[in-house]
Each structure stands twice: as C-alpha cells, then as structure tokens.
Amino acid sequence: MQTIEAKSVPKHLRKYTVDQNYENYTSINHAVWRYVMRQNHNLLKDKAHEAYTDGLKASAISIEQIPNVEEMNESLATFGWGAATIDGFIPGVAFFEFQAQGILPVVNEIRKLENILYTPAPDIIHEAAGHAPILADPEYSAFVKRFGEIGMKALATKEEHDHFEAVRHYSNLLEKGEATDEQILAAKQQVEEREAQITELSEAQIVGRFYWWTVEFGLIGTLDDPKIYGAGLLSSVGEGSNALSDEVDKLPFDKETVIKTDFDITKPQPHLFVCESFAQLSEAAEELAQSMAFMQGGTESLDKAVKSGHTATAVMSSGIQITGTIADLIKNDQGEAIWLTTDGATALAVDDKQLVGHGSDQYPEGFQAPIGEIINLDQPLETLTDDELIANGIHEGERVSLIYNSGIEINGEVDSIIKRNDKVVLLRLKNGHASLGQHSLVTFDEETFDLAIGMSVTSVFAGAADGESFHTVHENENESTESAADTPLNALFAEIREIRENNPTVEAIKKVHQELNENHPHEWLSRLELFEILNDIAPNDPLTTRVETELHELQEVNDELHTLIERGLSIIE
Secondary structure (H helix, E strand, O other): OOOOOHHHOOHHHHHHEOOOOHHHOOHHHHHHHHHHHHHHHHHHOOOEOOHHHHHHHHOOOOOOOOOOHHHHHHHHHHHOOEEEEEOOOOOHHHHHHHHHOOEEEEEOOOOOHHHOOOOOOOOHHHHHHHHOHHHHOHHHHHHHHHHHHHHOOOOOOHHHHHHHHHHHHHHHHHHHOOOOHHHHHHHHHHHHHHHHOOOOOOHHHHHHHHHHHHHHOOEEEOOOOEEEOOHHHHOOHHHHHHOOOOOOEEEEOOHHHHHOOOOOOOOOOOEEEEEOOHHHHHHHHHHHHHOOHHHHOHHHHHHHHHHHOOOEEEEEOOOEEEEEEEEEEEEOOOOOEEEEEEEEEEEEEEOOEEOOOOOOOOEOOOOEEEOOOEOOOOOOHHHOOHHHHHHOOOOOOOEEEEEEOOOEEEEEEEEEEEEEOOEEEEEEEEEEEEEEOOEEEEEEEEEEEEEEOOOOEEEEEEOOOOHHHHOOOOOOOOOOOOOOOOOHHHHHHHHHHHHHHOOOOHHHHHHHHHHHHHHOOOOOHHHHHHHHHHHHHOOOOHHHHHHHHHHHHHHOOOHHHHHHHHHHHHHHO
C-alpha cells in the first residue's frame, strides 16, 4: 500500500505541523515514555479493546522508546492512515480535517516527568500510544475518519474560539512547568472568564462532547464487562488503570445523553459511556450529522456562521460555494435570509474546487449575494439550458432585470455566464445595481458584479470549500522543539539505559546509584529502572534490597509517588 508522506499533508494544514527532530528527545523523555508504555501494555492489555496490543506492533510503536513519526507514517499506511507531527493544541476544524484525510496528528511534545500520571496538554504519548493502535481495527478506523469529516464542518461561536485560545495557553503553562504561580492563576482566570461568555451550545461543543466521550474516553462492550478504546484512557497511567473500577460510573452510550454531558479536561472523569459496538458509534455520528448546518442549510445555519466570526462556507442550491467570514444577513419579515455579506477575503468554488479567477485575491474585501426565487422567470435560473437562457434574454451583452420574491431587484448587463454540472452558478454583470425597495444594496457602474445564483442555501459549514486554494500559508509556522539542556540527571538516565541494553552489571549500577544518592536523593524513576535491572540480574544482591527499600521510602512522600512506584514495582515483581 502506498505510504502517506509528509508532503501529503494539505498545504493549508502544514502551518500546524513541525519537524519532530527526534534527536532532541532526552533520556528522561524516553524513560517517561517507557514507564507509561510498560504500564499500559501490562496493566491494560487485558482491559483494552483487542486491537490495542496488535495495533501497537502494527503501528511501529515501541515500548522502549519514543516512536519516530516518519516510521509511524509508513507503518500506519497498512491500515489506511499516516501521521504528521503537530505543535500542541490546534483548532478543532484543523484537527478533524487531519483525521478526515486519514492523517493522525501527533503532538511533538512529551509530558514532563512530574506530569507522568496525567497531562492537561496533548502529548506524543496520548496521540501515538493512545490513538494510533486502535486504528488497526477497520470498523473503528472508518468511524474516526468519518467523524473527522463531520467534525471539520462543525461551527463554533466567536466566544468559543476565544476560549480555545485561553485553554491552549493555560494547558501549555501547566505542562511546560516554567510559569510563575501568578501567571498560571492569571491564565486560569482568563479561561474561566472566556468560558463564562459562552452562553449557548454550539455545533462545535456538541461534536467535542461526542468525541470526548467516545474517541478520547470511550468504553466498549457491556456495562458489566467493558473494554477500553478511548485514547485518553489508553495513554493515561492514572485514569486508564482506574477506568474499569467501581470508582468510575459506567453509563450506557446514548447520543443525546452524551452531547448533553460536559467535561473538564483538567480532571479525571467521574463517569464513562459504554457503547455496544463501533457500529453503534457510526450510526450515532450520522444521526448527529443530520442535525448540523452542513446538512440542514437555511437561515438558521447562516446565523450559526455569523456567530462564528470565522471562515465558513455557504453552499447555494446551484452548487456554488461562497467561502469567507459571513458577517451580515438581510432578512425578510418572516426572518428568512434574503441577502448575505461576507467580510474580508472571500472565494467561490464548486464541488470543493475554487473557480479560476474567483479566489480571495478577486474578493479581498468581501462578497454579497441574494438568496431566493427569481419571480420574473418561468423556472429557476440555475436550471436554464443555454437555449432557455437566450430565450429569457440572458446572454452576453444583453441587459437583464432580475426580480426576487424578496423584493430584491438586480439590473445589469451580462458580461459572462459560468455553468458547472449543467447548472448556472454565476452571472457576471456590469453597469448596474442591486436594490431592495428604496434601499440600494450595491452599485457596479465602474466594475463588474459577480452574481451567485441559487434559490436557497443548502449547506453551511466551518472552513473553506477549497482550503488548498483559499489559505495562502503553505508551510508550517511553528518552531520545532529545541533540545533540552543536557543535565546531570539526564546523563544518569542515559547511563541507565546503556547499562540495561548493553552491559547490565552490579558494579556499573553501584556507580550510578552512588551518584543518585549524592545528588538526587528524591528521584524515583531512575531508581525504579535500577531495581528492574538488579531484580533481573542479581535479585539477592544487597544493592537490590537497598534500592527497593529506597523506593518504598519514597512512596511515603505523597500519594502520587506511592501510586507511581507501586505500579512500577508490580510489573517488575
């Protein structure tokens, strides 16, 4: 099967990608990965969906070290996927478009050692170890791609876009661990303030909840015997091992209940939903899609686009697609939209392909279009054949007067007619004007006016119809993660790995252990790795007993260390 190379990432999505720069991961980074993966493989192999273990191998994900995303990209192709490295949080529309394209967006960063149980920010453990393996299941893979197609079209409000940026900033501060308490508090307050400004449930929120309780934190099977398939559980040492316990309520999956249930990204989930099968998820996703603007169209959908304040696409009944920021609507007495206006760069397309000469450079300041039936024609203008157009006096060089049922009247000289799929999608007029009663809508004496044709708006969705042409940024704008400074502790982790993989002797371990005691008396993961090696090569050696004792002493420091060390020892022993 043909592999999905990095160049296959659509140009307009490359601005979210970064080079992995594999050599920048430290030995501590690899040790964090190894700890989490050993936990997941050993503790979750009987609790996870059966595709998990097999998928780990098929997707070139090693337990021993952080995966190379280029190698993942090649291996994922065997089940119709690729991988691309991204820089942390990206907008939902972009994230879902990656998945719709069959490209798994893998966050370049890895959680810090102090956040090993759970990280509030996405990281490579979550994406590579959580999402990738289950994609080996064909039915689940098809569901995730299809949901990507649905999710990328979901409309959010401007307040949600602002909230997303605040959450991204806050989670990054928490994960990087370099911010002051004052900075973290200020960021948290900003999140709360922007969250309070969200007063309605948008499509994007509904899609987000569905995704959260399924792809991220879903269980499958029966309430009495569920299995884990959600990536958030499969990548979290804390929640994954606890997910099937009685401490977490198990609820039957129900679409309406799921989309009404909010979540807190910074805390363990108090309940989880159990679906019967992946087919049930696919069916529910299609039901959800039917209620969304991209399937409904009409004025209500246009209103959602206006509230988004971001790029959206309105599709007319002729098939013409208007991409831009829909800023204003004129409505009739019944509240139905009869005229739409975009603000800023706008482009026209048909079948998701931009019309030549009708890109954002042609409409840098916006676009206007009427909506409705033209009442002084025998049949819809969009359906007229070439002969019928001529019979109605609509041909190049002829002046036309088009009167809409809304009262809008457009007069001008036909400069050209554009048809696609045997439908009229655009009339280019000159030397004329459009008006509604005594109100002038637009005058085009000195320039042409491109009249989009369509009796109704059949679909409205987030993003551009032809993203490759509409967006001008073709390469990534993000800087790759810089290599962390080589610290003495990192050097010790590197030495431990070298000992484990090449020359495991008690004498070599004694040297490392001495340095740990002198300079890092409270470091637990390095001691756990030493004990693992000692338990294998010299279980009865006094040093083995001493390191184990030190681990037990560290367990008493706090509950988190107690849990981490206990789980690590349980695998070794």
